[in-house]
Amino acid sequence: MKSAPTSNGGGVPVVIRGLHKSLAGQPVLCGVDLAIEPGEIFVIMGPSGSGKSVLLRHIIGLTSPDAGEVLIGGESIQSPSVRDRIRMAMVFQSGALLNSLTVAENVGLYLREHALLPPAQIDARVAEKLAAVGLTGQEDKLPGELSGGMKKRVAIARALVVEPQLLLYDEPTSELDPMMAATVSREIVALQRRLHVTSIIVSHDRDLAFGIAHRLAIIREGRILCVGTPEAVRALPDAGVREFLDANFKHA
Amino acid sequence: MFFQDIGQAVLLFCRALRQWPAVWRERQKVWEQLHEIGNASLFMACLLAFFIGGVLALQTGPVMSDRGVSNFIGGMVGLAMCKELGPVMMAVLISGRIGSAMAAEIGSMQVYQEIDALRTMNIDPVRYLVLPRLVAIVVGLPLLVLFAVVVGWMGGALVCMSNPEINLTYNGYMNSLSNMVRVGDVANGLIKSIAFAVVIGVVSCHQGLNTIGGPRGVGRSVTKAVVNSIVMILMLDYVLTRLMIRL
Numbered sequence: 061m062k063s064a065p066t067s068n069g070g071g072v073p074v075v076i077r078g079l080h081k082s083l084a085g086q087p088v089l090c091g092v093d094l095a096i097e098p099g100e101i102f103v104i105m106g107p108s109g110s111g112k113s114v115l116l117r118h119i120i121g122l123t124s125p126d127a128g129e130v131l132i133g134g135e136s137i138q139s140p141s142v143r144d145r146i147r148m149a150m151v152f153q154s155g156a157l158l159n160s161l162t163v164a165e166n167v168g169l170y171l172r173e174h175a176l177l178p179p180a181q182i183d184a185r186v187a188e189k190l191a192a193v194g195l196t197g198q199e200d201k202l203p204g205e206l207s208g209g210m211k212k213r214v215a216i217a218r219a220l221v222v223e224p225q226l227l228l229y230d231e232p233t234s235e236l237d238p239m240m241a242a243t244v245s246r247e248i249v250a251l252q253r254r255l256h257v258t259s260i261i262v263s264h265d266r267d268l269a270f271g272i273a274h275r276l277a278i279i280r281e282g283r284i285l286c287v288g289t290p291e292a293v294r295a296l297p298d299a300g301v302r303e304f305l306d307a308n309f310k311h312a
Numbered sequence: 313m314f315f316q317d318i319g320q321a322v323l324l325f326c327r328a329l330r331q332w333p334a335v336w337r338e339r340q341k342v343w344e345q346l347h348e349i350g351n352a353s354l355f356m357a358c359l360l361a362f363f364i365g366g367v368l369a370l371q372t373g374p375v376m377s378d379r380g381v382s383n384f385i386g387g388m389v390g391l392a393m394c395k396e397l398g399p400v401m402m403a404v405l406i407s408g409r410i411g412s413a414m415a416a417e418i419g420s421m422q423v424y425q426e427i428d429a430l431r432t433m434n435i436d437p438v439r440y441l442v443l444p445r446l447v448a449i450v451v452g453l454p455l456l457v458l459f460a461v462v463v464g465w466m467g468g469a470l471v472c473m474s475n476p477e478i479n480l481t482y483n484g485y486m487n488s489l490s491n492m493v494r495v496g497d498v499a500n501g502l503i504k505s506i507a508f509a510v511v512i513g514v515v516s517c518h519q520g521l522n523t524i525g526g527p528r529g530v531g532r533s534v535t536k537a538v539v540n541s542i543v544m545i546l547m548l549d550y551v552l553t554r555l556m557i558r559l
Contacts, residue, residue, distance in 0.1 A: 121427050143434040150432040156425035160417075173440070220432065291526045 066293060071099035071258035072133035072146055072225045079128035081111075088114045090282040092128070096275075099256035100246065103273035106263055107304060111282040112262040113153070113230055119260060120150050120228050132226060149219035150228040155211035157203040158216070164199035166256075167217045173263070189217040192247065194240075197273065208235035220251065227251070229261040233268050241265070245272050266305065270294065278304060317540060321518040325510065328446050328517075331439040338444045345448030353409050353456060357402055357486045361460035365389055372447070373478035374472065382478065386485035387492025389468035392502045394493060399460040400549055403508035406453055407541035411516035412446050419519025419530040427521070437521065441499050446513040455457035455507035461501065467490060494551030504552050509544050516543045 079092040088111045097100045098157055099242055106112050117123040119130055121137040130137040132205045133146050149170075168186045171177050177185065190196055193213040200277055203211055212235055232248065233241035249272050263269055269276050270290045277287040278301055285300050293301065335342065368389045376385050418441055422429050427437050472480040518536035523529045 098446045116427075120432050122431060148432060152428070152429060154425055156429035158426050158429070164413070169435070173433070218429075267413050309444070 061254040070225065070256045071252075073098050073131075074119060074226065074258060075131040075134075076119070076130050076259065077131070078114075080126045081114060081118065081123065082126055083114070090126070091117070092279070092282070092284055093286065094277060094284065096258060096260060098254065098258055099261045100274045101261065101272055103261045103263060103269040103276040104278035104279055105200060105266070105269050105276055105304070107264065110279045112279055113266075115279065116150070116228055116230055116260065116262045117308065118173050146226060147222050147224045147281070148226045148228070149222040149244065151212070151219050151230065151232055153213045153230040153234060155203070155208075156267075157211055157214055159203050160242040161203050162199065163195065163203070163214050164208070165270075166203070166214060167221055169218065170222050185221060187219075188221045190214075192220065193217045194306070201231050208242055209237065212236060213240070216247065224253065224257055225255075226258045226260070229263070230263060231261065231263055231265075233263065233265045241268065248272055280304070314540065317515075317518065318520070318544070319465060321514045322403075324442065324518045324521070325446075327393070327438045327512045329443050329515070331436065331443045334439050335445060335447055336371075336448075338439065341444035342451075343400040343448045344535065345444050346452050348413075349406070349410050349448055349452035349456070352413075353406060354459065356409070357405060357456045358463045360405060361393070361398065361464040362399060363465035364401060365393055365464030365469075366471045368392055368397070368464075369468035369478065370475065371470040373480070375477060377478050377480075382480050383488050384492070385480060385486065386439050386468070386473055386488030386490075387448040389485075390396075390465055390489035391497060393464040394461045394498045395504075396501070396553075398457050398464060399501045399504040399508060400545065402457045403505065403512065403545045404542055406449070406456065406509075407512045407516070407538055407545065410449060411512045411541050412534045412538050414513070414516040415520040415534045416530055417516055417521075419523035422521060422523040423526055423530060430473065442513075442517040442521075445517055446510070447512040449509045452511070454505045454513070457505040458498075461498065499554050503556070504549065507548055507552060511544045511548060512541045515544065536558055542553050 063234065070109055073302070074096040076092055076094040081089040081192055085272050104115060107213050118125055119137065132142055132148070135142045135145065151289065158169065163170065164183070166184050167189055168182045171182045171185060186199070187196070190199065193216050195210065195213055195217065198210070198231060203214070206214065212232070229248070235242060245268050248259055248261070251257055260267070275287060275289055276293055278285045278293065280300055285299060286296055294305065369385060372388055373385050375383070376382050430437050430440055467483055469485045472478045472485045473482055516537040519533040519540070523533040
């Protein structure tokens, strides 16, 4: 039995160099360069179709780039050993829960499949993580019986079980009511403080981004427009940045 | 495209073979899949086999009786069922019932990012999804074929006894069958069914894993899984028959 994840040993740096990707002949990422510090909460913002989620898939290694590289803790994400060395997790926009498994089985899947703990301790760890996202008592439900927001919270609990060094969130507050969105935002910050996990968040939720990010980047048409602290980005005069940040529902 | 699919399916089979040591660990999932195969198909397999055996006897019995060789009817039905019709018809049935379900389930998981989620948790989808299904179908299909062969023989016997144009007793039918059918002939059919099971499992899982798009993509994968499996089963049947005819 391998050792269970109790402490993640701190966050890991992420370096993205010259990332290019085209899908069906359309360029989606056009030379993305980013350097994310260990333990940082880094938010990637941008309008729909700007390449945010594709970038996230490259960072976690689900998609291979046409050119460029992603280094996690100094090692290429495409290297077979990187997942054994560094614990990573991702919260998918849809939750991506396994529909044939119960909530408890979904949350405990990582521990069970890697035989990291005895079953009783896995149950205890699952109960603890479900309590952290306010889902105590939902253990035996199937994903099909949950609302979109509850699925998202189960997905977050599933990611927390891994005690990750790198945690990626794809639109973590979409489909959540404002109170639950605030809870999730606080949980992201608490996790970063407790584990010093490197958190990369893709979102177009400006409240979330400016509320919790140490630094943020704005991506548009596959290019990074700017990178900086929330204050620095808010003060930028760049027209493309302003157009995204100042968009609102008011009539012109 | 068909040959590209075959090439990719062969690679998937090799990856599944490399995961072979994990079979014991995945025994619970193998058991669940076996239950699925048996539960979903046993009755249908028996029904199909009964009528195939019956039709075989009905088509050939009167002609053979007219020519005075009715004592060969049992052997003819027995050999046809165990060497050819049992394995092939059961494989076609299973590719329609179980192969399509495999492709649909894995395809849905692909579309709804469940397989991506497995990868991010460092869980190999081939070990988690493909291996249990492959092992279960390789165990389950030969067992179904065995049932089907016996039931097919019984179907032939019933027709021979009940049809006045054939007018063969049960003992006469079974004597003919036991004189002509050897254990090796049954083994011949079982070997074929193992090969067909590998084809159905690998082709269906491959199509599921390669699903793109939404529900429409799942539908396409299911169709391709069933059609490709049946085409490959019939091609492989000829090759295996040629190889085993000399044994």
